[in-house]
Amino acid sequence: ETVAVLAQEFGLDRVPGSHEGADEDAGASEARFPAERLCIRGDSLVLASSDMAKIWCSAKGLQVMEAGHYIASGVRQAPRGPLEAWRVYPEAASILGCWAQRRIARITSAAVLERLLVEARQGIAVPYEQLLDGARVPENQQMPPQGLLLLAIVHTESTLQSMYATMGHILGKIDAEGLVTLPEDSWMAARRWV
Numbered sequence: 001e002t003v004a005v006l007a008q009e010f011g012l013d014r015v016p017g018s019h020e021g022a023d024e025d026a027g028a029s030e031a032r033f034p035a036e037r038l039c040i041r042g043d044s045l046v047l048a049s050s051d052m053a054k055i056w057c058s059a060k061g062l063q064v065m066e067a068g069h070y071i072a073s074g075v076r077q078a079p080r081g082p083l084e085a086w087r088v089y090p091e092a093a094s095i096l097g098c099w100a101q102r103r104i105a106r107i108t109s110a111a112v113l114e115r116l117l118v119e120a121r122q123g124i125a126v127p128y129e130q131l132l133d134g135a136r137v138p139e140n141q142q143m144p145p146q147g148l149l150l151l152a153i154v155h156t157e158s159t160l161q162s163m164y165a166t167m168g169h170i171l172g173k174i175d176a177e178g179l180v181t182l183p184e185d186s187w188m189a190a191r192r193w194v
Helices: 002-010 050-056 092-097 110-121 184-191
Strands: 038-041 044-048 068-073 104-107 147-155 165-174 179-181
Touching: 002 038, 002 147, 068 092, 092 147, 092 165, 104 110, 110 147, 110 179, 110 184, 165 184
Parallel strands: 104 147
Antiparallel strands: 038 044, 044 068, 147 165, 165 179
């Protein structure tokens, strides 16, 4: 249930760059989010290596401090979500961002990111539309739903024709009016890019 909520909220169940109803090629399964490697340890959702996932899913278990990437906590208390009931760790942005097809915004300007960081410290939000200044956004793209938002930091001079080269991801939040903020625990990650 927990994995299904995560996959649905971030669009992890779709192959990156695919469209609804599109045929998948033989390599598509390799491009999918490795949901089978998600394990629940205590109250946390962890992306573990294949070997550790087997151990953690066994009846005996194993106590290992650092054997995976922690995605979220609060998942035992609210296994069916909603996403807002969980605490998604800022470090999870880089993992989820690689496969996310929903709840993601591409930032192409360091100035926009710097503004977001400065205004977050002052408790001011930035309108979603202003984050997209300079980004090639499909005409039919809608504003993400209220809640968590992955901010993809992209290089605008990518050699790929239809996509930017993503350099990293930061965890943000968007409200019902489309105002975006950076949670305090994402400030350090944002500073690296400005």
